[in-house]
Amino acid sequence: MFRNLNEGQLRAKTKELRTKILKMLCEAGSGHSGGSLSSIDILTVLYNKVMNHDPKNPKYPGRDRFVLSKGHVCPALYVVLADCGYFDESHLMTLRKYGSILQGHPYMHKTPGLDVSSGSLGQGLSVAVGMALGARMDKGNQRVYCLMGDGEQQEGQIWEAAMAAGHYKLDNLCGIVDQNRLQIDGFVKDVMNIEPLADKWTAFNWNVIRCDGHDMSSIENAFAQAAAFKGKPSVIIADTVKGKGVSFMENKCNWHGVAPNKEQLETAMCELECD
Amino acid sequence: MEIVELKVNLASPERVPSRDGYGHGLVDAGKMDENVVALGADITASVRVDWFQKEFPERFFSVGIAEQDQMCIAAGLALMGKVPFVTNYGVFLAGRAWDQIRTTVCYSNLNVKLGGAHGGISVGADGATHQALEEIALMRCLPNMKVIVPADAIEARKATVAIAKTYGPAYVRFGREKVPVVTDEATPFEIGKAYCCKDGTDVAIVACGAMVYEALVAAEKLAKSGISAMVINNHTVKPIDKDTLIEAAKKTKAVVTAEEHQLMGGMGSAVLEVLAQNYPVPARMVGVEDRFGESGDPDTLMKAFGLTSDHIVEVAKEVLKMKMAR
Numbered sequence: 001m002f003r004n005l006n007e008g009q010l011r012a013k014t015k016e017l018r019t020k021i022l023k024m025l026c027e028a029g030s031g032h033s034g035g036s037l038s039s040i041d042i043l044t045v046l047y048n049k050v051m052n053h054d055p056k057n058p059k060y061p062g063r064d065r066f067v068l069s070k071g072h073v074c075p076a077l078y079v080v081l082a083d084c085g086y087f088d089e090s091h092l093m094t095l096r097k098y099g100s101i102l103q104g105h106p107y108m109h110k111t112p113g114l115d116v117s118s119g120s121l122g123q124g125l126s127v128a129v130g131m132a133l134g135a136r137m138d139k140g141n142q143r144v145y146c147l148m149g150d151g152e153q154q155e156g157q158i159w160e161a162a163m164a165a166g167h168y169k170l171d172n173l174c175g176i177v178d179q180n181r182l183q184i185d186g187f188v189k190d191v192m193n194i195e196p197l198a199d200k201w202t203a204f205n206w207n208v209i210r211c212d213g214h215d216m217s218s219i220e221n222a223f224a225q226a227a228a229f230k231g232k233p234s235v236i237i238a239d240t241v242k243g244k245g246v247s248f249m250e251n252k253c254n255w256h257g258v259a260p261n262k263e264q265l266e267t268a269m270c271e272l273e274c275d
Numbered sequence: 276m277e278i279v280e281l282k283v284n285l286a287s288p289e290r291v292p293s294r295d296g297y298g299h300g301l302v303d304a305g306k307m308d309e310n311v312v313a314l315g316a317d318i319t320a321s322v323r324v325d326w327f328q329k330e331f332p333e334r335f336f337s338v339g340i341a342e343q344d345q346m347c348i349a350a351g352l353a354l355m356g357k358v359p360f361v362t363n364y365g366v367f368l369a370g371r372a373w374d375q376i377r378t379t380v381c382y383s384n385l386n387v388k389l390g391g392a393h394g395g396i397s398v399g400a401d402g403a404t405h406q407a408l409e410e411i412a413l414m415r416c417l418p419n420m421k422v423i424v425p426a427d428a429i430e431a432r433k434a435t436v437a438i439a440k441t442y443g444p445a446y447v448r449f450g451r452e453k454v455p456v457v458t459d460e461a462t463p464f465e466i467g468k469a470y471c472c473k474d475g476t477d478v479a480i481v482a483c484g485a486m487v488y489e490a491l492v493a494a495e496k497l498a499k500s501g502i503s504a505m506v507i508n509n510h511t512v513k514p515i516d517k518d519t520l521i522e523a524a525k526k527t528k529a530v531v532t533a534e535e536h537q538l539m540g541g542m543g544s545a546v547l548e549v550l551a552q553n554y555p556v557p558a559r560m561v562g563v564e565d566r567f568g569e570s571g572d573p574d575t576l577m578k579a580f581g582l583t584s585d586h587i588v589e590v591a592k593e594v595l596k597m598k599m600a601r
Contacts, residue, residue: 061356108383116354120378126344127379130351130359133336137312138355157375160344167339 002084003048010216013083014044015272018245020079020092022268025259028096031104034255036076038180038213038240039147043080045219046145046176050227055085058113064142065115065131069124070149070178071105072257078102078111086113122155124148125175129165132173132233143227147176151183153194159204165233166205174226175206175235178213180242182253201235213238245272276522279470279508281457285492288455293485296428297390297449298323300435301360305331311358311439314338316345321451322362322392342367346375346387353385358439365391365407365448369414380444381417388438389414394424394448395484395535396563396580397573406568407448412540414446415513421445421466422512424534424542426487427456430510433464441466448484450535452573455488458508469516471523475505478591478598479523479530483509483542486533486561486582493587504591512542517549524554529598531591533561535582557597559590 005013017040025031047053051064068077075095082089087101094100101110105119115131118124128146135142152158165173177197185191194200198208207229211222219238226234242256243249246268249260260268305311305327312334313327319337328335338345342363349359361368368391369376380387391410398406415422423438423445425431431449438445445466463470472487473494482490487508494504507523509516524530530550532543543560550556563580577583 065354116350117379117383120374123343123347123375123379126347126375127351127354129344130348130353131355132351133348134352134355134357137333137357157341157343157347160339160341161347164338164341164344164348168336 001049002051002053005048007216010044010048013048014041017044017079017083019269019272021075022260022265024075024092024095026262026265027093029259031075031096031259032072032257033249033259034182034242035070035073035149035178035180037244037246037249038242039073039178040076041214041216042147042176042178042219042238043076045216045223047080047084049220050223051145055113058086062140062142065144067116067124067128067146068106068118069146070121070152071118074106077106081111081113084113121152122157125158125161128173129161129170132170133168135172142172144173145176147178150177150179150181150188150194151191153177153197154192162201162204162206169231170233171230173233174223175233177235177237178240179237180240182242182251182256184253184256186253198237205232207232207234209234209236211236211238213240214244247271276519277470278474279462279472281462281472281491282459283455283457283491285495288457288488290453291428291456292451292453293425293428293431293449294323294392294451296425296431297435297447298326300432301327302330303432303436304439305334307436308358308439310356311360312336312352313360313362314345314349316340316342316363318364322390324362342371343375346372347379349387350379350385353387358386358388360388360390362390362392364393364405365410366405369407369410369446373413377417381419384419384443386442387444389444389446391446391448393451395450396568396576396582397450397452397485397535399452399573399576400570402570403567408537408563408568410446410448411512411536411542415545419444421514423447423466423510424483424512425449425510426484426508427454427458429456429458429460430464434510437464437466450485454485457488457491467511467514467516469507469509469511469519471505472508473506475503475527477503477527477529478595479505479507479527480533480587480591481507481509481520481523481530481546482533483512484535486535489582489584489587490533492584493591496584496588497591502591502595509542509546512545515545515549517553520546520549521554524550524556528556529594530556530558531561531587531594532558533587536562538562538564557594557601559594561587561590
């Protein structure tokens with residue numbers, strides 16, 4: 001555990017991080033608002049309460065690993081990493097700008113605390129499988145976490161990786177699906193239906209856990225169940241809302257890859273602060 | 276320019292598939308470094324990775340028929356300090372998993388090694404789907420990637436050990452069929468260092484892979500017509516050895532390139548990119564001319580696709596005419 005925050009403190013933390021995400025996206029003038037807001041609660045719990053990591057020693061071999069397979073929601077990861085102390089908060093306002101340590105999609109050689117680069121969907125779970133196999137080879141205690149999108153479940157490689165993790169019984173691996181039910185073209189069920197999703201993961205020999213992806217104790221409990229389960233990898237299917245916390249962004253697919261302008265930012269700040 | 280005499284009997288050379296060299300090299304690398312691991316994708320014996328698997332079963336991972344997964348699992352292993360070797364048929368390795376190689380492996384400069392089997396038209400009977408003719412182009416345009424096309428099984432073995440010792444992504448290409456062995460244990464091999472294996476003054480034939488043998492035979496045939504041909508073994512397509520190429524061009528003022536690959540984007544293109552910008556000389560290329568392969572026995576195919584010493588001789592004479600006309 002990185003910080004021993006109680007549920008109320010965690011909730012306050014995610015509210016603060018949501019405002020930072022929106023401010024940095026507004027300053028950048030582009031980027032992915034919807035998915036950053038749907039995944040921020042999961043990432044906050046993961047980095048504060050679940051993962052074994054050390055911002056003062058970002059590369060120490062015994063740390064747990066995190067793969068952001070849905071790389072486009074990196075604003076959410078960047079605010080969490082800055083909050084943990086991996087780099088100074090002032091960098092947040094350089095997102096997507098020339099020379100920034102915060103690239104439009106995660107690049108491990110520029111951003112302290114990133115375990116891997118990502119951005120081409122469908123590849124992260126395979127990388128996580130490799131990490132989990134490597135940890136097992138060395139008899140290490142590291143756990144490996146991989147956050148995927150629900151639209152990303154349409155990528156064939158996800159299921160190649162799912163098959164491999166099941167085959168190798170990688171119980172040191174935990175996948176998370178940020179199931180916000182939207183992708184760029186519309187609802188996932190209309191663009192290309194992925195259901196029954198839990199049955200698919202079960203069929204690929206995974207332990208499936210469901211949680212409310214915006215409820216701190218539900219998320220924390222899901223990660224605890226995953227860590228306790230032996231003999232199979234676990235996947236947490238987190239029920240989330242795209243754009244969560246900002247009424248005009250919630251459940252709107254057109255907020256997938258758009259940043260708020262100054263006016264929209266002000267409205268959003270009011271909503272978050274009044275909440 | 277370094278001149279390395281090759282003691283090959285051109286009339287009746289020993290013939291060994293270069294994939295055997297890769298297989299032995301992988302075992303050597305495994306003995307040298309306990310972090311070397313290998314990933315198999317169902318064609319493990321065909322690409323000679325079964326030798327490593329037998330020697331180091333706990334360091335071998337079967338991934339099934341899943342090239343993209345294979346590549347990214349290797350990336351994950353590399354991130355944990357392993358030196359993973361991903362071996363597959365070149366078409367599926369460089370083609371099917373190209374985005375994985377680009378964005379997950381090369382972008383982050385991960386220490387993943389690629390063994391591309393069944394390179395070239397000489398794959399034979401399996402036909403166009405399995406004859407890799409585009410991998411050099413696909414791989415050499417990627418930042419951080421090294422591309423090596425060994426001349427024979429002995430050089431393939433050395434190249435495999437060399438990429439294991441050198442940090443970063445690297446692709447080594449090898450073939451299925453028995454091809455002449457032109458080098459020996461004592462022949463030097465260094466990544467990025469081409470060498471002259473036959474000196475000459477009229478034309479330089481720059482070759483890689485099994486075409487090095489064809490180039491040596493062509494040089495012998497040209498000598499009978501009074502033409503002095505130099506032969507360069509340009510085994511490393513990237514990083515390319517500019518100095519040796521420019522020196523060869525300065526000395527001969529005429530260049531022929533020869534490879535078992537599409538002309539567009541391959542080793543010949545890489546050579547001419549260097550020469551056009553540094554020391555332009557009349558040049559012609561031998562390779563596959565913008566077409567797919569087909570089934571047939573390897574020798575018939577090499578003749579049908581113009582990948583023989585006779586074709587190199589013909590093209591060398593053409594380039595000499597260009598040189599004279601200047």
